[in-house]
Amino acid sequence: MSALIRAEGLTKYYRRPRRHDGAFGGLRTLVTRQYDEVRAVDGVDFTVSAGELVGYLGPNGAGKSTTIKMMTGVLVPTGGLIEVHGTAPWRNREKNAMHIGVVFGQRSQLWWDLPLVDSFTLLGKMYRMPEADYRRRLDEFVDLLDLGPFLDRPVRQLSLGQRMRGDLAAAMIHEPSILYLDEPTLGLDAVARERMRDFIAEMNRESVTTIVLTTHDLVDVEALCERVVFIDQGRILYDGSVAALKAAYAPHRTLVVQLASGLTAGRAAELLGPDVPGEVTAEEGPTLRIRFEAHRISAQEVISAVTSRCPVTDLSIVEPELEDVMRTLYGNCEITV
Numbered sequence: 515m516s517a518l519i520r521a522e523g524l525t526k527y528y529r530r531p532r533r534h535d536g537a538f539g540g541l542r543t544l545v546t547r548q549y550d551e552v553r554a555v556d557g558v559d560f561t562v563s564a565g566e567l568v569g570y571l572g573p574n575g576a577g578k579s580t581t582i583k584m585m586t587g588v589l590v591p592t593g594g595l596i597e598v599h600g601t602a603p604w605r606n607r608e609k610n611a612m613h614i615g616v617v618f619g620q621r622s623q624l625w626w627d628l629p630l631v632d633s634f635t636l637l638g639k640m641y642r643m644p645e646a647d648y649r650r651r652l653d654e655f656v657d658l659l660d661l662g663p664f665l666d667r668p669v670r671q672l673s674l675g676q677r678m679r680g681d682l683a684a685a686m687i688h689e690p691s692i693l694y695l696d697e698p699t700l701g702l703d704a705v706a707r708e709r710m711r712d713f714i715a716e717m718n719r720e721s722v723t724t725i726v727l728t729t730h731d732l733v734d735v736e737a738l739c740e741r742v743v744f745i746d747q748g749r750i751l752y753d754g755s756v757a758a759l760k761a762a763y764a765p766h767r768t769l770v771v772q773l774a775s776g777l778t779a780g781r782a783a784e785l786l787g788p789d790v791p792g793e794v795t796a797e798e799g800p801t802l803r804i805r806f807e808a809h810r811i812s813a814q815e816v817i818s819a820v821t822s823r824c825p826v827t828d829l830s831i832v833e834p835e836l837e838d839v840m841r842t843l844y845g846n847c848e849i850t851v
């Protein structure tokens with residue numbers, strides 16, 4: 515697969531006026547003109563291939579939005595290289611805009627006072643789309659995102675979930691090859707989030723759109739991303755598959771045991787004794803949870819040990835949550851897998 519997006523040593527430093535405290539602090543801030551340097555993105559390397567759906571993750575202030583703004587051509591890098599379709603996006607913003615769609619969760623590109631459909635019509639004309647292509651695309655989105663009930667309503671009257679669906683359709687109307695999504699599901703209810711996720715997956719699968727997704731919602735990541743790039747303090751700490759990340763940072767599994775009637779989890783833990791493979795982590799009524807390291811003990815061994823000593827009605831194995839991994843990641847500085 516060829517690289518659509520390439521970043522090498524990509525860097526963005528901001529200058530922030532140094533603030534002075536105390537009496538006349540505001541005035542001193544104005545007249546002294548001293549600055550602090552903020553290393554928002556500090557020499558990152560990555561490539562994104564055609565058709566990938568990559569999660570770009572990290573804590574608040576990690577440098578995610580700044581990277582996306584450089585990829586979209588809104589910001590000029592302080593140093594290093596960023597190429598999208600083989601050219602620097604900030605050198606040719608208009609040409610770059612023809613190939614990309616952007617959704618910034620908190621800002622809208624829709625015309626506030628116009629009916630939603632008028633924004634689509636205007637965008638279709640701006641991108642010089644042939645009428646038939648525009649119609650086909652609009653019909654597809656009305657169907658996929660269920661826009662019909664509010665197509666004729668002014669954007670300012672839409673709920674957040676309706677507006678976000680409109681924004682997503684607006685970003686994709688001209689069939690861009692790359693879609694950048696910055697917190698697209700922020701503030702949405704569960705149903706709206708699900709609909710957005712389905713649409714994003716569909717665009718990636720059916721239209722083969724390359725997608726870079728920034729989100730704090732780990733359910734989005736689990737549902738959508740095979741690969742994640744994790745950034746903190748402007749530096750990339752991890753770049754790889756979600757599965758490898760979990761295997762490295764949360765190699766445990768949990769066996770959840772439903773005990774046969776009359777047997778409490780406390781009594782079952784006694785029956786299992788201290789040499790049970792794994793660690794009993796919770797005893798709640800008739801439910802017992804045993805955590806084990808999947809690379810050391812097989813699930814079969816743990817299940818055999820339990821079923822040979824206790825009568826059970828049900829068993830299930832729970833994978834670690836991505837949230838567990840993130841907690842470990844946030845506490846580490848150097849990460850290699």
Ligand SMILES: Nc1ncnc2c1ncn2[C@@H]1O[C@H](COP(=O)(O)OP(=O)(O)OP(=O)(O)O)[C@@H](O)[C@H]1O
Pocket residue numbers: 528529530552553554572573574575576577578579580581
């Ligand atoms: N225009 C600016 N001027 C000065 N500093 C800035 C500017 N924009 C961002 N920063 C700083 O750069 C750093 C990275 O910010 P950025 O918005 O890229 O982070 P982020 O990972 O997107 O965070 P969040 O998850 O909170 O949106 C932060 O320390 C932020 O305060």
